[in-house]
Amino acid sequence: xDYRQTLDSIKSELRRGTQMVAxxxxxxxxQYGYSLLQDLIDKGVAxxxxxxxxxxxxxxxxxxxxSRWDTSESRPRKYxxxxxxxxxxxxxxxxxxxxxxxxxxxxxxxxxx
Amino acid sequence: MKDWIERxxxxxxxxxxxxxxxxxxxxxxxxxxxxxxxHPTEEDIKKALATLGHPRVLAANYRTKQxxxxxxxxxxxxxxxxxxxxxxxxSIALVSGILTRMLDGTTEFSFExxxxxxxxxxxxxxxxLIGAFAVVTLIFAGIEAGTKSQSxxxxxxxxxxxxVPKGNTKKISRTESILGIVLSAxxxxxxxxLLYHNQTMLTGYVDGVRFSPIFVDAAIRPYxxxxxxxxxxxxxxxxVRLLSGRYTLSVATVDTVEKxxxxxxxxxxxxxxxxLNPAFLSDMDAVLxxxxxxxxxxxxxxxxxxxxxxxxxxxxxxxxxxxKAMKKDAPKETAK
Numbered sequence: 001x002d003y004r005q006t007l008d009s010i011k012s013e014l015r016r017g018t019q020m021v022a023x024x025x026x027x028x029x030x031q032y033g034y035s036l037l038q039d040l041i042d043k044g045v046a047x048x049x050x051x052x053x054x055x056x057x058x059x060x061x062x063x064x065x066x067s068r069w070d071t072s073e074s075r076p077r078k079y080x081x082x083x084x085x086x087x088x089x090x091x092x093x094x095x096x097x098x099x100x101x102x103x104x105x106x107x108x109x110x111x112x113x
Numbered sequence: 114m115k116d117w118i119e120r121x122x123x124x125x126x127x128x129x130x131x132x133x134x135x136x137x138x139x140x141x142x143x144x145x146x147x148x149x150x151x152h153p154t155e156e157d158i159k160k161a162l163a164t165l166g167h168p169r170v171l172a173a174n175y176r177t178k179q180x181x182x183x184x185x186x187x188x189x190x191x192x193x194x195x196x197x198x199x200x201x202x203x204s205i206a207l208v209s210g211i212l213t214r215m216l217d218g219t220t221e222f223s224f225e226x227x228x229x230x231x232x233x234x235x236x237x238x239x240x241x242l243i244g245a246f247a248v249v250t251l252i253f254a255g256i257e258a259g260t261k262s263q264s265x266x267x268x269x270x271x272x273x274x275x276x277v278p279k280g281n282t283k284k285i286s287r288t289e290s291i292l293g294i295v296l297s298a299x300x301x302x303x304x305x306x307l308l309y310h311n312q313t314m315l316t317g318y319v320d321g322v323r324f325s326p327i328f329v330d331a332a333i334r335p336y337x338x339x340x341x342x343x344x345x346x347x348x349x350x351x352x353v354r355l356l357s358g359r360y361t362l363s364v365a366t367v368d369t370v371e372k373x374x375x376x377x378x379x380x381x382x383x384x385x386x387x388x389l390n391p392a393f394l395s396d397m398d399a400v401l402x403x404x405x406x407x408x409x410x411x412x413x414x415x416x417x418x419x420x421x422x423x424x425x426x427x428x429x430x431x432x433x434x435x436x437k438a439m440k441k442d443a444p445k446e447t448a449k
Contacts, residue, residue, distance in 0.1 A: 032147065033140070033143070033144040034144055034147030034148055035147075048164070048166070049144070049148070049164055049165050050164075050165045050166040050170065050171045051174060053141065053144055053171075054171065054174035054175040057137070057140065057175060058177060075143065075146055075147065076139075078139075
């Protein structure tokens with residue numbers, strides 16, 4: 001077993017599930033794709049452009065995000081923000097995340113005893 | 114600028130459903146231009162596109178559903194069926210390819226003839242393999258398409274579970290293998306001996322009158338070495354079974370080679386009309402009074418019957434041996 005490789009693949013799997021929550025957490029205000037990407041990277045969320053852009057599109061088609069094109073500036077940009085459903089979804093996911101953290105904490109503390 | 118951006122967005126979009134293409138291209142174009150400085154050089158553009166990754170991968174990320182010709186759930190069954198069908202169809206094509214060419218009546222062995230023989234047979238086998246592959250793949254793709262919705266895929270009953278095999282079905286008993294060696298040796302020797310002494314042994318007496326031999330000596334002589342090889346192959350096949358004690362891929366391979374060889378030899382032997390001695394036929398007719406044509410017709414029918422039955426038998430045997438050889442071992446607890 002290549003330890004490094006195994007660790008990396010499990011880590012990226014763990015992070016993958018949290019990427020979407022991370023994206024939703026930053027979309028309570030209008031953001032365009034690239035600014036969101038920069039924002040995520042600044043906050044330590046490892047996500048690639050090739051993952052983020054399709055994810056935004058998927059979330060939009062599911063009605064979680066709303067979008068509008070801004071063509072008033074020299075560069076046209078597509079701005080995303082949480083829809084009403086998206087806000088509700090994010091609140092529920094936040095709750096789920098807190099529960100998860102609590103459960104995992106308890107689990108790992110129990111193991112140490 | 115060489116339109117790198119346009120080419121990239123086009124390469125992604127062409128892999129997506131028609132109705133999404135225009136919007137995805139527009140989005141991508143905007144996103145890529147955001148990644149670039151105000152007056153980008155060609156290097157800047159290439160770097161930005163490289164961070165987005167291969168267009169194929171990006172397109173796959175845009176697609177919501179994974180698409181499969183044959184999905185992972187079916188892959189095991191697909192590969193197992195494919196292996197067996199390829200082996201069986203390949204062997205059949207090999208034998209029939211060799212036989213039809215040997216029976217085409219050519220007596221002159223030229224380089225062209227040998228070239229046609231080898232090349233034609235390889236082409237036959239190749240076509241059979243491609244055909245078998247296509248049929249199996251189409252059937253499985255059909256099953257895949259038919260069970261597309263998850264509800265169908267996940268619907269199963271506890272009653273559908275296969276039974277755990279009792280004992281180890283892969284085991285080959287030692288007695289069976291030893292018996293096989295003995296019988297192959299005895300009958301192989303007997304058959305060769307009889308053919309060799311055709312003049313005196315393969316004939317009959319009725320009311321003290323001796324018949325002419327059944328076969329034409331000169332015609333059967335060339336077959337004798339092949340029958341010896343057949344007997345040796347049969348002994349070898351049982352010996353391999355004895356050594357491994359269970360159905361393995363090598364057992365199945367040797368078994369297939371042996372069956373295909375014997376069957377091919379049998380077909381060549383039984384379909385050769387020159388082997389039967391006309392004198393034997395008239396001698397027999399003198400006793401039975403059925404007419405020589407009727408008699409030879411009976412013998413021909415009997416030969417065809419034997420051929421059909423043994424072909425089916427060999428085919429069933431080959432398939433079942435391969436199925437056993439590919440089967441996973443039974444769990445330890447039950448393999449007593």
